[in-house]
Amino acid sequence: MKPWKLLQSLPRATAPAALGSLVSLAAQGFLALVLFRLFSPEEVGVFSATSQLAFFWASLALAQSPLSLLAERHQEPRAAARRAWRQSAWRMLWLAPVAALGAVWSGLGQAAQVWAWAAALALTQLSWLLAQSLTLRVGSRWSMGLVRMVPPVLAAAAAVLGAVLFPVRGEGLELPVLLVSACLGYLAGAVWMRLAFQPVPSADQAFSAEAGSDLPPAQPAAPISSDPRSARLKMLHTLTDGLAATALALSWPAHYGVQEAGWMLALLRVLSFIPALVHTAWAQVVLSSDTKVRLRPLQVAWAAAALVLGVGALAQLALTMGWLDARWQGLSAYVWPLVLWQAAACFVAAHAHLPFQKGLAAQHSWLCVGMNAGFIALCVVLPWVSTLSASTHMAWLSAYMLLSLAGLTLWVVKR
Numbered sequence: 001m002k003p004w005k006l007l008q009s010l011p012r013a014t015a016p017a018a019l020g021s022l023v024s025l026a027a028q029g030f031l032a033l034v035l036f037r038l039f040s041p042e043e044v045g046v047f048s049a050t051s052q053l054a055f056f057w058a059s060l061a062l063a064q065s066p067l068s069l070l071a072e073r074h075q076e077p078r079a080a081a082r083r084a085w086r087q088s089a090w091r092m093l094w095l096a097p098v099a100a101l102g103a104v105w106s107g108l109g110q111a112a113q114v115w116a117w118a119a120a121l122a123l124t125q126l127s128w129l130l131a132q133s134l135t136l137r138v139g140s141r142w143s144m145g146l147v148r149m150v151p152p153v154l155a156a157a158a159a160v161l162g163a164v165l166f167p168v169r170g171e172g173l174e175l176p177v178l179l180v181s182a183c184l185g186y187l188a189g190a191v192w193m194r195l196a197f198q199p200v201p202s203a204d205q206a207f208s209a210e211a212g213s214d215l216p217p218a219q220p221a222a223p224i225s226s227d228p229r230s231a232r233l234k235m236l237h238t239l240t241d242g243l244a245a246t247a248l249a250l251s252w253p254a255h256y257g258v259q260e261a262g263w264m265l266a267l268l269r270v271l272s273f274i275p276a277l278v279h280t281a282w283a284q285v286v287l288s289s290d291t292k293v294r295l296r297p298l299q300v301a302w303a304a305a306a307l308v309l310g311v312g313a314l315a316q317l318a319l320t321m322g323w324l325d326a327r328w329q330g331l332s333a334y335v336w337p338l339v340l341w342q343a344a345a346c347f348v349a350a351h352a353h354l355p356f357q358k359g360l361a362a363q364h365s366w367l368c369v370g371m372n373a374g375f376i377a378l379c380v381v382l383p384w385v386s387t388l389s390a391s392t393h394m395a396w397l398s399a400y401m402l403l404s405l406a407g408l409t410l411w412v413v414k415r
Contacts, residue, residue, distance in 0.1 A: 020148025054121035128189030155185030337398035
């Protein structure tokens with residue numbers, strides 16, 4: 001297929017979603033620089049711990065509702081979004097005691113204030129995440145891109161403005177500039193949930209809109225997708241995802257020290273942006289599209305994996321040529337294990353829509369739960385069973401994830 005025709009065959013949401021995701025990632029990178037430049041380690045620590053608690057709380061409350069909203073195309077999207085928001089809000093409410101325990105365990109000072117800020121961040125964040133899926137179903141092209149880029153850009157700008165206006169800040173949560181900035185950003189994104197409360201167009205209006213769209217009328221319809229998973233299974237899948245990420249983040253400093261953890265987590269954060277971008281700008285867009293996409297998932301996966309390889313090679317070159325400070329030389333032990341892991345993650349992300357189109361969503365979730373359980377065991381138990389260096393431990397984790405993700409991709413494609 002010629003490149004121009006290939007581009008024309010992509011869903012209309014691909015370009016705005018990709019652009020919005022790229023701007024979002026750039027804003028997050030800029031915010032990371034701002035944190036180290038304009039804020040104290042104590043302020044960054046309070047913000048990071050509180051926002052991590054909020055993200056885990058929001059993720060459990062959502063229980064993968066944004067994906068279900070995209071997969072269940074037979075449901076009226078506005079009503080489905082309203083129902084998903086109400087259910088998520090109720091789950092967030094009965095998860096509040098768990099979040100309170102996390103606030104107490106964090107040791108950040110006044111647990112009630114930590115919990116209150118985490119609640120504000122979680123509620124606005126879950127609303128924003130649902131709004132992203134909703135705009136893919138009923139939003140304009142502008143809204144598809146803006147809902148992704150406005151919140152992080154606004155949060156970064158508010159953080160800089162707050163640091164300039166309040167150069168002398170109290171410790172702890174006395175003047176939480178970063179938390180206020182994050183809340184403003186998520187709140188701006190949640191504004192797009194207003195689409196859920198707009199009147200549903202009549203059948204005649206929907207037909208007229210479809211007839212006047214810029215999609216070629218001869219395009220074949222996309223496969224019917226569905227999400228038959230129970231709320232309990234979606235919650236379990238989300239829980240194990242969060243526990244796996246937490247196990248990696250906490251086991252590394254516990255076993256190998258803060259410096260090793262900084263090297264590994266900094267590089268992982270950069271490389272993991274790429275499969276995350278594939279998931280948000282490709283798999284979710286395909287799920288929301290009513291027409292069949294001619295671009296194959298393998299083509300997307302290979303392109304993303306090549307980008308991961310290029311970023312890894314650039315990082316290795318920077319270390320070899322001495323472009324980075326000597327304190328970052330320890331990154332070299334992590335570059336290629338993490339590149340292999342995240343390249344494999346690109347293949348899973350590029351095929352993430354297939355389980356919903358093939359009726360395999362429940363089996364896929366159970367396989368992910370099993371994979372996460374093995375990963376958690378390797379993170380936590382392996383260092384206690386055998387004395388390992390940090391690089392050897394990462395090699396084991398990378399090999400496990402490479403094989404597991406490759407097997408998961410093959411299973412989805414061949415079924």
